Structures are given as structure tokens and as C-alpha cells.
Amino acid sequence: MTTIGFIGLGAMGLPMAQNLVARGFSVRGFDLRPAARAALATAGGSDAPSAAEATHGADAAVLMVVDAAQAEQILFTDGALAALAPGAMVLLMATCPPAAVAAIAARVVAAGFGFMDAPVSGGVVGATAASLTIMAAAPMETFATARPILDAMGGKVVHVGEAPGQGATAKAVNQLLCGAHLAVAAEALSLAERLGVDMHVMLDIVGGSAASSWMLGDRGPRMLEETPAVTSAVDIFVKDLGIVLEAGRGAKTALPLAALAHQLFLSVSGRGLGAADDSQVIRAYRNLQGHGG
Numbered sequence: 001m002t003t004i005g006f007i008g009l010g011a012m013g014l015p016m017a018q019n020l021v022a023r024g025f026s027v028r029g030f031d032l033r034p035a036a037r038a039a040l041a042t043a044g045g046s047d048a049p050s051a052a053e054a055t056h057g058a059d060a061a062v063l064m065v066v067d068a069a070q071a072e073q074i075l076f077t078d079g080a081l082a083a084l085a086p087g088a089m090v091l092l093m094a095t096c097p098p099a100a101v102a103a104i105a106a107r108v109v110a111a112g113f114g115f116m117d118a119p120v121s122g123g124v125v126g127a128t129a130a131s132l133t134i135m136a137a138a139p140m141e142t143f144a145t146a147r148p149i150l151d152a153m154g155g156k157v158v159h160v161g162e163a164p165g166q167g168a169t170a171k172a173v174n175q176l177l178c179g180a181h182l183a184v185a186a187e188a189l190s191l192a193e194r195l196g197v198d199m200h201v202m203l204d205i206v207g208g209s210a211a212s213s214w215m216l217g218d219r220g221p222r223m224l225e226e227t228p229a230v231t232s233a234v235d236i237f238v239k240d241l242g243i244v245l246e247a248g249r250g251a252k253t254a255l256p257l258a259a260l261a262h263q264l265f266l267s268v269s270g271r272g273l274g275a276a277d278d279s280q281v282i283r284a285y286r287n288l289q290g291h292g293g
Contacts, residue, residue: 002026004149005048005055005084006062007074008094009036012120012127013064016093016153018043019130020062023152030054052079060084060149062091067239068100075104081111089114089142091149093134097243098165098172099250105164114142117164118150119171121178124231131155135174137167172247175240176258181215182237183261183281189223190285199224222279234281235274237265 002025006017009031017040020027027045030053031037037047048054051074055061061080063071071092075081081090090108092101092115105115116138126132134154136143139162150157160166188211192202203220206212222228241262248255264284271287273280 003058003085004028004060004062005030005051005058005080006040006045006064007031007051007054007080008064008066009033009040010064011124014039015124015128016062016064016132017045019127020149020152021045023148025149025152028054028056028058050078052083055080055088056083057085058083058088060089060091060146062149063094065094067094068096068104070094071096071104076107081108081113084113086112087114089116089146091116091118091146093118093120095119095171095175095240095243096168097246098168099246101168102163102165114138114145115164116142116146117167118146119167120154121171121174122154126155127153129155134158135160135167135170137161137164137170168243169247172240172244175237176244176255178215179237179241179244179261179265180257181213182219182278183264185213185216185220186223186264186279186282186285189220190282190289193286194289219277219279222277223282225279228277228279230275230277232278233275234265234268234278237278237281238262238269238274241265 004025004027006027006029009029014036017027017029021044028048029037029040029045030048030051041047065071101117108115118134118136120132120134122132130153132154133156134150135158137160143159160170193199207217241258244258264281267284268281
């Protein structure tokens with residue numbers, strides 16, 4: 001497997017595609033933004049003017065798109081699936097609801113192609129460093145065939161199971177923890193701020209204690225900045241925690257902490273800050289406490 005059509009050259013997709021190029025794969029990339037396609041071409045890939053031209057004759061299509069609806073549009077309406085080489089496979093690496101992933105997989109397999117459900121965790125930093133955690137679900141034969149592609153983008157590749165949607169389920173559990181950790185870190189730091197404790201001192205204390213978490217260590221410093229650089233947007237957690245809650249409803253499982261975290265991110269997005277760094281969920285608390293932000 002050497003030729004890959006890569007759809008979705010966003011903040012994570014572009015470095016993922018560039019890492020594939022660096023590992024010797026022939027990559028044709030498509031994105032609605034010409035600048036993103038040009039960046040891939042500069043790295044040694046090819047600029048495709050459409051999704052179907054990106055996947056034409058390719059051995060695999062990698063989709064790092066916004067959501068399941070966009071994946072369906074690209075595969076079944078825009079012609080990306082039909083353009084693939086016979087027997088090729090689709091790797092859906094976006095975060096999508098498990099039920100939607102299973103439905104897409106059924107259509108892909110019925111058309112004679114392989115399918116892998118392979119969402120990722122690690123953000124822009126992990127995508128750039130090729131150190132993503134990849135949660136892959138596919139029959140073992142498909143997984144083994146796709147392993148070189150996954151290894152080119154990830155530092156931890158886990159075979160979750162053989163059924164489509166199992167990777168998406170694992171990602172939902174991961175995002176529940178990430179979103180809740182981030183929201184409670186913001187709550188703790190906002191309390192310190194309200195009580196007049198030096199925020200940098202407080203972060204140093206909790207960051208080196210049993211209270212610490214990866215999200216606190218990574219996002220905490222950015223909560224102290226007025227306009228931090230964006231590594232993952234508020235609206236990503238609005239979407240991902242929405243997927244978590246959808247999965248919970250489907251399983252009739254109560255997820256009160258996920259629901260509260262979702263509301264906090266949603267409140268920040270509703271104030272026009274959806275594109276801000278997700279550390280700015282702390283602004284939800286500042287607003288609740290009546291001192292803006």
C-alpha cells in the first residue's frame with residue numbers, strides 16, 4: 001500500500017499527511033483551502049483539486065474531516081469512494097458518533113472496500129510529532145494491512161476491536177475524561193483567582209501534587225493568558241462532548257459530569273468564543289462569578 005488520498009488538511013490533518021509523505025507514502029491531499037493543499041505539496045505531497053481526484057486509484061483514503069456528515073458527503077456524494085482502486089480501504093480518523101461510524105462502514109464495505117474506524121488523540125502537538133494515540137477498529141487483516149499507515153502518524157496504535165464504531169466509542173470515553181478534566185481544572189483555578197491567590201503560584205502547587213492531571217499541566221498555563229495560541233478550540237469540545245452524550249443516551253447511561261462540562265464549553269462558544277483555545281473554558285466560570293472574561 002503506497003498511494004494515499006488524504007482528505008482534510010486542517011490543523012491536525014496537514015501534519016498527519018506530511019508525516020505520511022516523510023515515511024515514503026505517495027500522498028494526494030484535498031482541502032477546501034488552497035493554502036493547505038499548497039503546504040502539502042511543498043512537503044512533497046500532491047495537491048488535488050477535489051476529493052475524488054485525491055483518491056483516484058489510491059490504495060487508501062484517509063479522512064480527517066469535521067464530522068460524520070462531511071465524511072458521508074465526501075465518500076458517497078463527491079465520489080471519493082468510487083474513485084479508489086478496487087479493494088482499497090477507507091480510514092475514518094475524525095471523531096464521530098459510534099452509530100454514525102457503523103452506518104458509514106456498512107455502506108463502504110457493501111461497495112467492496114475495506115473500512116477502518118481509527119480516531120486519534122494527541123492534538124496538534126501529537127499530529128506534528130507523529131505521536132498520536134490511534135484507536136483502531138477493523139478486522140485483523142485490515143488492521144495489519146493498514147498498520148504501516150497508522151505507524152507513520154501515531155506513537156501508540158491500539159487495536160480496539162473488529163467492529164466499526166468501537167474506535168469511536170473508545171474516543172468518546174477518552175473525550176469524556178479530557179473534557180471533564182479540563183472543566184474541573186478551570187473551576188479550581190477560577191476559585192483561586194476569585195480568592196485572590198496568585199494564579200501562577202497556585203498552578204505550580206497543584207501541578208506538582210496529587211491534584212495534577214495531563215490536561216491541567218497542558219491547559220493550565222494557557223488559562224492564565226488573555227489570548228493564548230489555539231491548539232484545540234472550544235468548539236471541538238462542544239462537538240466531542242456532544243458525541244459523548246449521544247453515546248450515553250444510546251446506551252441509557254447517565255453522564256452527569258460530561259453533561260455539565262458540555263454546558264460550560266457551550267456557554268463560552270455561545271458568547272462568540274468557539275474558535276478560542278479550549279483552555280478558555282475558564283471564562284465560563286468568570287462569567288458565572290460576575291467578573292466578565
